[in-house]
Amino acid sequence: xxxxxxxxxxQQDTATPIDDSLLVKRAQAGDMDAFETLYNQxxxxxxxxxxxxxxxxxxxxxxxQEAFVRAWEKLGSFRGExxxxxxxxxxxxxxxxxxxxxxxxxSERETAYEDMSHLEHPTxxxxxxxxxxxxxxxxxxxxxARNAFILHDVEGYKHHEIAAMTGIATGTxxxxxxxxxxxxxxxxA
Amino acid sequence: xxxxNFEMKLNAWVDGELxxxxxxxxxxxxxxxxxxxxxxxxLQQLLADAKDLxxxxxxxxxxxxxxAKQIEAPAENLHGNNRMVWFSSVIAVAAMVLLAISLFYxxxxxxxxxxxxxxxxxxxxxxxxxxxxxxxxxxxxxxxLMKSITDRETPLSETTMAVLDExxxxxxxxxxEIRQAMLEDPNNPRLLDMxxxxxxxxxALLEDMVRLPEGV
Numbered sequence: 001x002x003x004x005x006x007x008x009x010x011q012q013d014t015a016t017p018i019d020d021s022l023l024v025k026r027a028q029a030g031d032m033d034a035f036e037t038l039y040n041q042x043x044x045x046x047x048x049x050x051x052x053x054x055x056x057x058x059x060x061x062x063x064x065q066e067a068f069v070r071a072w073e074k075l076g077s078f079r080g081e082x083x084x085x086x087x088x089x090x091x092x093x094x095x096x097x098x099x100x101x102x103x104x105x106x107s108e109r110e111t112a113y114e115d116m117s118h119l120e121h122p123t124x125x126x127x128x129x130x131x132x133x134x135x136x137x138x139x140x141x142x143x144x145a146r147n148a149f150i151l152h153d154v155e156g157y158k159h160h161e162i163a164a165m166t167g168i169a170t171g172t173x174x175x176x177x178x179x180x181x182x183x184x185x186x187x188x189a
Numbered sequence: 190x191x192x193x194n195f196e197m198k199l200n201a202w203v204d205g206e207l208x209x210x211x212x213x214x215x216x217x218x219x220x221x222x223x224x225x226x227x228x229x230x231x232l233q234q235l236l237a238d239a240k241d242l243x244x245x246x247x248x249x250x251x252x253x254x255x256x257a258k259q260i261e262a263p264a265e266n267l268h269g270n271n272r273m274v275w276f277s278s279v280i281a282v283a284a285m286v287l288l289a290i291s292l293f294y295x296x297x298x299x300x301x302x303x304x305x306x307x308x309x310x311x312x313x314x315x316x317x318x319x320x321x322x323x324x325x326x327x328x329x330x331x332x333x334l335m336k337s338i339t340d341r342e343t344p345l346s347e348t349t350m351a352v353l354d355e356x357x358x359x360x361x362x363x364x365x366e367i368r369q370a371m372l373e374d375p376n377n378p379r380l381l382d383m384x385x386x387x388x389x390x391x392x393a394l395l396e397d398m399v400r401l402p403e404g405v
Contacts, residue, residue, distance in 0.1 A: 032257065032260065035260070036257070039256065040253075043247070043248065043252065044244070044245025044246060044247050045244055047245075047246055047248045051246055057248070061250060061252055064248060065252045065255050065256050065259075068256045069260060072256075072260050094341075094344070097344050098340055098341065098344060102339050134238045134239065134242065135242070153236055153239040153240075154240070154242055167344040167345055169346075174200075178196060178197075178200045181200065184235055185228065185232060188231070
């Protein structure tokens, strides 16, 4: 108790992650150093989600930045009922979907990627690394299918959670995931 | 089992949604059909690969400076309750201006019939100008509310957005018709009442949408 931002930086030097709840309390009191430490501890996960869902590094950085700004603004409403990382992750998903909605890109991409046959299929032969294969294959999916696959099969959200976060029906989330799995199997086979 | 049926069963199988009896039947089918078995193995491998993807990827640039800059300028970022207070102010101003114009138009015909103060043409022109100004205020409030709806942390469902779009189209149509009627009959105070009521309904609808709870 009563420790300062200096204490936090000293703790950071040990490379041991600092307890989020302590940092959140300080950040809620306006301590930006504490929030910076939260940023350092969570940016990797937030950026990974943004990058996978929007597929462009620059755009992903913008969204990740927006997610943290929004987190700061909403920090007062965080009551610690869930983990901070869970809360931040959901907030990031909302930021991403809000941005996609604004740009109206989803429907356009659905149509554009409807026919997978004309796409350059990344194959296991071309890219021997499984992870690279899958990342590249995921990037070729239609937006709805890709987002649902990432949230369900990569991030582990349930369909009803995806529905609540994105505003689609639970059945639609399921249909998107099934479609993504089928398309990915075709691409990666 | 047709292809569609197989896909459904396969997904239910990997997601653990089949009953023990159904699992037994499905796995027997897989065992009897090498092609189906291969598909099942591919999906299992895909899901295992998905789970093995790195949880964290570091961005090419340190984003903290940009974040800190935005956090340090909170006045420029109106969000949450502050934003709603701001909306309410804009809406209140717009409503007051329109009310004043409405009264102006209601009083004017009386003045024209009895002792009147100024040139009716000038008064009409002034009223029309003020109306445009008030309408501008309404449009400003409307744009902000629309922005707030699209910026919601929990987006509205596509069904709700479709209902909103439909209602907004009806209101836009009504506003257009009333405007046209006002041009043809500028001294009719009833038209202004209708105009004001329609705009108010529009803002009330948008306000309701902004305040809708999560998952709607």
